[in-house]
Amino acid sequence: MLLPRYTRQPLIPDPGFVLYIDARRLVLLTIFIQQLVNGLSLGSIYALIALGYTMVYGIVKLINFAHGEILMVGAYTAYYVLRTVGASPLGLALAFAAAMIVCGITGITIERFAYRPLRSSPRLNSLITAIAMSLILQNGVRVLPFAGPNPRQFPTMDTIMVPFGAVSVSNIQIIVITVSIVLMLILNYIINWTKTGKAMRAVSFDMQAASLMGISVNRIIAFTFALGSVLAAAGGILYATAYPQIEPTMGAMPGLKAFVAAVLGGIGSVPGAMLGGYILGVAETMTKGFLSSQFADAISFSILILILLVKPTGIMGQKTRVKV
Amino acid sequence: MMPERKLSNLILLAVLAVVIVFVPALLISVGVLDAYTAQILTIAGINAMMAISVNVICGLTGQLSLGQAGFMAIGAYVCIWLAQTVGVPLPFAIFVSGIVAAFSGFLIGFPTLKLSGDYLAIVTLGFGEILRVIFVNFKSFTGGANGKRFTTILAARADYAWIVIIGSLVLVVVFLQNFFRSTYGRAILSVREDEIAARSNGINAFKYKMAGFVIAAFIAGIAGGLYAPFIGFIKPDLASFNRSIEYLIYSVLGGLGSVTGSILAAYILTYLQEFLRFLQDYRLLFYPVILILVMLFRPQGMLGTREVSFVGIWNRLKTLRREANEQKN
């Protein structure tokens, strides 16, 4: 990156004093704001996926290892829709709808057949099943004759850069951020203003008591999985739009990072997942901008280890006491 | 449980051990046992050792540590470095690689064993991956992502390899049984059963969790130290998450808490993997599907927490023979 020779530039016309900011600092400020925007865009995606992790953990205390693969399924579904219909705004909307439906059904099926029978088993068993499920999805898509292990190019719209001064935002980023915020608002409404949302919160608090109150626990859990999967589908499509190469293992990295985001925000806490997603997204892009891209992945791991050692319950999580 | 310590039982087990370690080696050197089968059976022995390592920490100590492949990789790299670069004799190198892996287990155990359940699982999974990235970047030492090749006597002579590897497996099993059927083993089991009750009855839970963790790391290190010279090739992938899961699968299938179960499962699955090569990519679906089926229908695996008792089998055979004789008369 070539820096201009050290020069002074007045930023504001002289009203009696002059604000001097040198070019180097101006460039750094620009990078900072640019990466902030990038981070918000990436963070929105992480937040959407993290919400799935956190809701499932909150309600059945299970880390759904297969969640990253759900986003991959969403991306693939959207791929086929877009290839058929074309990468127009209508096509994109159809892709979203189709992917959300497919992923929702996948999520419910997985829960019904792999996780529900193990609800009363020791935690290790559910964890192993979740890991196995993620491998099945990954390798399943891999062996599907029309999918295959090779990466495919995700159809995207043409990128238009919108300049804001020295900083530019792409239309894709705008779409990512807007769609994410809309979805999160809808989720917030569902959780806090509907009866089903109340039931979800009740079940995550105390499953037995909720069932005694007449809540169909199985239905609510299925609904939670569906909701998480729908958000993951959206996250997957947005991710594929931003990084347009899809392949069967694409879900692993964003899935892992979204998991870190969920833990960072406090696993089990919905606002925590959103917060964690944005923090992680910005941290990652800042690292890419100011340090090096190689370290960006390591940052996520390091954050994870740091939180687990310092405050395992995360930013917004609460400590649970074991009754002796 | 301590069976009556009859001399005859000890002799039986000693003879069995000698037979297992030396007879196949003889068959290999003579050519009766072909190289391909010998390779599979030997690799299965190393897989069995890794499955035992997972079993020690997950089954016997009750801690969800899923990064044992990381310790295996540490053992592998240390052993090769000692044997090739430093020029230490191989048996010594293998032993030291176990010690180094155990020591790294000690260091890593300190911060992580305070975590419980899911969190511990995640951190240990991440540990293996972080190790892999470190190894990939440490090109001068490890040869980078493509790994390093080398020749050793173990790679060259399959009969020596059998004696060393299966012999090590037998030693590991013997010492492990001695340890876990003693008061120390009981202390570790008590931490698994109910940590609060154990602490209230004089057991320092953290110390014994550490003990289980370090022992598991040691075994994994030895396995790595045996693996590298035998295969003649190491890649940083050895530390990856996928390998840890593979060994976890062996252990779960055999039964978490059963050492002989791990050995059985390792042998069956290693053989099956070779046998199913014709399935090609579908093979990748095989393991996880089996795993889920086991979790759903027989979560305790093949043997649960019971062990195969050779003495018991021998006694049963003797009783059968006695009954057959009585019937004749």
Add this chain to the structure above:
Amino acid sequence: MSKKTEAAKKACRLSDVLMTVDDISIVFGGLRAVSEFSCTLKQGELVGLIGPNGAGKTTVFNMLSGIYTPTEGTICYTDARNRVHPVHAKKPHQLSKLGIARTFQNIRLFGNLTVEDNVLIAMHAQRKITPLSALFRTPAYYRDEQEKRTRVRELLTLFKIESRIHELARNLPYGEQRKLEIVRALSTNPQLLLLDEPAAGMNPQETQELMELIRFIRREFNLTILLIEHDMRLVMGICERLMVLDYGRTIAEGLPGEIQKDPAVIKAYLGEEAVSDA
């Protein structure tokens, strides 16, 4: 060392005082579960800690046995060699070695291990061997094991459950599970035994047997016993002294007879109206 600890230690050194608890309190995230609980336990006493549900009795036990650390206050304990230790900051396994043993409200046995193993584990702290001798099965190891197993058998016979010796602990009937928990606690060679609701879930006859059992072990094993209990027959029957807790505070202390008539106690258990009836 603070003045309070000094004073507590001094009190402990007086002839037959086993434990001095000085104004211990514990706060859980804003809730004061126990406030300024104090007591003195003398050698050989049989003391009862009673109070309505949620009063904080088990929390007190947890502080005495090291599972919780009090946020305020001190606890001093005199061990078998007459040395005084401040124990409020010690961990459970350290306290066990000093001679404090406890049982739990909801039985905490090692369910998947045998009865014999359950008791053997509690003897681990008294081992005289090293890991190497276990690894190589030296004669010293076998001697130690034999001694331990003989002692286990003796203890189990004393409590009449020796026929169960090789059964898994989780398969025992409830009453025998409770006995096993007490046997396990006794095998740590304690001076002070904390019993948390030992009669929970027992019928009148079992309770009667338990009362005799508690008296018996106090004599046989030279114990000081502090117990939490709701069954008034047992409490009035064997306790020499009572302390009553309500909402984390001590509301009465004294002889059983006095406590029975104490208005504050009646109010705590039965409510305001009952006081005027008494």
